[in-house]
Amino acid sequence: MxxxxxxxxxxxxxxxxxxxxxxxxxxxxxxxxxxxxxxxxxxxxxxxxxxxxxxxxxxxxxxxxxxxxxxxxxxxxxxxxxxxxxxxxxxxxxxxxxxxxxxxxxxxxxxxxxxxxxxxxxxxxxxxxxxxxxxxxxxxxxxxxxxxxxxxxxxxxxxxxxxxxxxxxxxxxxxxxxxxxxxxxxxxxxxxxxxAMADALRVTVYGKQSHGSRPQSSIDPIVLGAHMITRLQTIVSRELDPRSPAVVTSGTFHAGLKENIIPDRAEFTLNIRAFDPEVRERVLSAVHRIVSGEAAVSGAPEPLVERVYSFPxxxxxxxxxxxxxxxxxxxxxxxxxxxxxxxxxxxxxxxxxxxxxxxxxxxxxxxxxxxxxxxxxxxxxxxxxxxxxxxxxxxxxxxxxxxxxxxxxx
Structure with a gap:
């Protein structure tokens, strides 16, 4: 100056x-x-x-x-x-x-x-x-x-x-x-x-409702959603170059109304952050692949993945x-x-x-x-x-x- x-x-x-x-x-x-x-x-x-x-x-x-x-x-x-x-x-x-x-x-x-x-x-x-x-x-x-x-x-x-x-x-x-x-x-x-750029996603996991005493008649969306969230944590640790930072956080999980009812759906949200646009797209792609794959393995319907917001x-x-x-x-x-x-x-x-x-x-x-x-x-x-x-x-x-x-x- x-x-x-x-x-x-x-x-x-x-x-x-x-x-x-x-x-x-x-x-x-x-x-x-x-x-x-x-x-x-x-x-x-x-x-x-x-x-x-x-x-x-x-x-x-x-x-x-x-x-x-x-x-x-x-x-x-x-x-x-x-x-x-x-x-x-x-x-x-x-x-x-x-x-x-x-x-x-x-x-x-x-x-x-x-x-x-x-x-x-x-x-x-x-x-x-x-x-x-x-x-x-x-x-x-x-x-x-x-x-x-x-x-x-x-x-x-x-x-x-x-x-x-x-x-x-x-x-x-x-x-x-x-x-x-x-x-x-x-x-x-x-x-x-x-x-960082940031994206928030809402994932709705669909299952099959049943009495808690008859799990064999259900597709449990709580167990399914838990597996999804656990697997999503491997995106950063196993799919990205360690020199390319990113964050995948699940901040909410909601399912069910009563302890002896396996519900028909669960919902969780994700917060995804990255500095590089290519890393961002790779993470988002991996989220969709993992969520869809876990549902298919469980015999569940295709989950709904919605974007809540996106920061530039x-x-x-x-x-x-x-x-x-x-x-x-x-x-x-x-x-x-x-x-x-x-x-x-x-x-x-x-x-x-x-x-x-x-x-x-x-x-x-x-x-x-x-x-x-x-x-x-x-x-x-x-x-x-x-x-x-x-x-x-x-x-x-x-x-x-x-x-x-x-x-x-x-």
């Missing part, structure tokens, strides 16, 4: 409104909403953008897009995800969530911002407010993408399908960030693959990652920025850039300062509670630095 951009960053960051950021964060944290149902959150974000005088529109159902136009220059998009999770919060915070939501099957569940999306929204709103307050030190167009439904891999695709890049200026790069159990004030950035790649363009990394080191200090290995977590962020063939850069920022000997709670934990002040400061500073790596005046 050149000296003028460094000065622009300092000028912009002098306009951060810490008090407002804290109020926004407390509100969002206390009022999370489930994926693709973030109606009140969208209203709240739109109201904040209206207060800033930023033109905005709804996109992808509960998504919100703001456009900050400030003269000639590049177009940069920055994404923050907005959805919460079906988790009962147990942080003990005075602003802890007591919200509930309804799943697709009608079940009422507790809802929590257990992945830190409230910090992402707050950080981007804070950065936007600071940038709007100092339009004299930067030039170009910033597209603010407040995306719903990240947790179910639906929001990015919904926004693109709703004409995001026809309705907003087309960016030359898409930026994004995610809070993690890292020390506050630090950032970790990958060059190349950043996060999250890939940092190496040249753009180097550019953003330089800006982050200048802003946060070289010692606070590290080059990270890819992680097996997944994001639908990559779809926003891949849909129009432009590069993207996604980084992780720290949210915790645990006492010596203690571990910070991980994302999706009921205890996930980033340190508010230092985390929001890091998120806003990183966002401003990333944006000004492109829009800072020469």
């Amino acid at each position: 050149n000296r003028s951009t460094e000065t622009a960053s300092a000028s912009v960051l002098s306009g951060l409104d810490t008090g407002r950021a804290h109020r926004i964060y407390r509100h969002l944290h206390a009022h999370p909403e489930l994926s693709m149902r973030e109606h009140a959150t969208a209203d709240f974000v739109a109201a904040e953008l209206d207060d800033l005088g930023v033109e905005n529109f709804r996109c992808g159902g509960t998504g919100v897009v703001g456009v900050v136009r400030n003269g000639d220059g590049p177009v940069v998009a920055f994404r923050a995800d907005t959805d919460g999770l079906p988790i009962a919060e147990d942080t003990g915070l005075e602003y802890a969530s007591t919200a509930t939501g309804e799943l697709d099957d009608g079940t009422t569940v507790p809802v929590m911002h257990g992945c830190g999306h409230d910090t992402h929204v707050t950080s981007l709103l804070s950065a936007a407010r600071a940038l709007v307050s100092r339009t004299d030190v930067w030039s170009g167009t910033l597209v603010l993408v407040f995306q719903p439904g990240e947790e179910v891999a639906a929001g990015a695709r919904a926004m693109v399908d709703d004409g995001l890049w026809e309705r907003a200026p087309r960016p030359e790069v898409v930026l994004g960030q995610h809070v993690m159990p890292l020390p506050t004030g630090t950032v970790a950035l990958s060059h190349g693959v950043a996060m 790649r999250c890939h940092n363009d190496p040249d753009q990652a180097a550019r953003v990394e330089s800006a982050l080191r200048t802003e946060l200090g070289t010692e606070n920025v590290s080059v990270a290995e890819p992680v097996m977590g997944s994001e639908d962020f990559g779809h926003l850039a891949d849909a129009i063939g432009v590069p993207s850069v996604f980084w992780m920022f720290g949210g915790f300062d645990p006492a010596p000997g203690e571990e910070a709670p991980v994302n999706h934990s009921p205890y996930f509670a980033p340190d508010m002040e230092s985390t929001l400061a890091t998120g806003a500073r990183a966002a401003v630095a990333g944006v000004l790596a492109y829009l800072g005046t020469a």
Whole structure:
């Protein structure tokens, strides 16, 4: 980053409104909403953008897009995800969530911002407010993408399908960030693959129902499903090159209603992750082969395999990652920025850039300062509670630095 951009960053960051950021964060944290149902959150974000005088529109159902136009220059998009999770919060915070939501099957569940999306929204709103307050030190167009439904891999695709890049200026790069159990004030950035592709499958195993005393009259889907799950664990250990990492996890198994009835079906779900597209396809193919083969051996009908969701790649363009990394080191200090290995977590962020063939850069920022000997709670934990002040400061500073790596005046 050149000296003028460094000065622009300092000028912009002098306009951060810490008090407002804290109020926004407390509100969002206390009022999370489930994926693709973030109606009140969208209203709240739109109201904040209206207060800033930023033109905005709804996109992808509960998504919100703001456009900050400030003269000639590049177009940069920055994404923050907005959805919460079906988790009962147990942080003990005075602003802890007591919200509930309804799943697709009608079940009422507790809802929590257990992945830190409230910090992402707050950080981007804070950065936007600071940038709007100092339009004299930067030039170009910033597209603010407040995306719903990240947790179910639906929001990015919904926004693109709703004409995001026809309705907003087309960016030359898409930026994004995610809070993690890292020390506050630090950032970790990958060059190349950043996060894994992921697929969720639902497998319905069909059997033949019988009384528990007459197993000879049954085709037991519980035993069959158990054999399938055990055999599926050999895909990674026996069918893949050890240098090609992948994950096959069975997270749920449901069958039967009574102990003395062998049911007619069982259902389990799978979560599959890989960094390489060819490895991904090999694993998926093996799942179908094993599930079908085990059913045939047992004399059972062909199982039903349904895709629940699919996460795209999250890939940092190496040249753009180097550019953003330089800006982050200048802003946060070289010692606070590290080059990270890819992680097996997944994001639908990559779809926003891949849909129009432009590069993207996604980084992780720290949210915790645990006492010596203690571990910070991980994302999706009921205890996930980033340190508010230092985390929001890091998120806003990183966002401003990333944006000004492109829009800072020469």
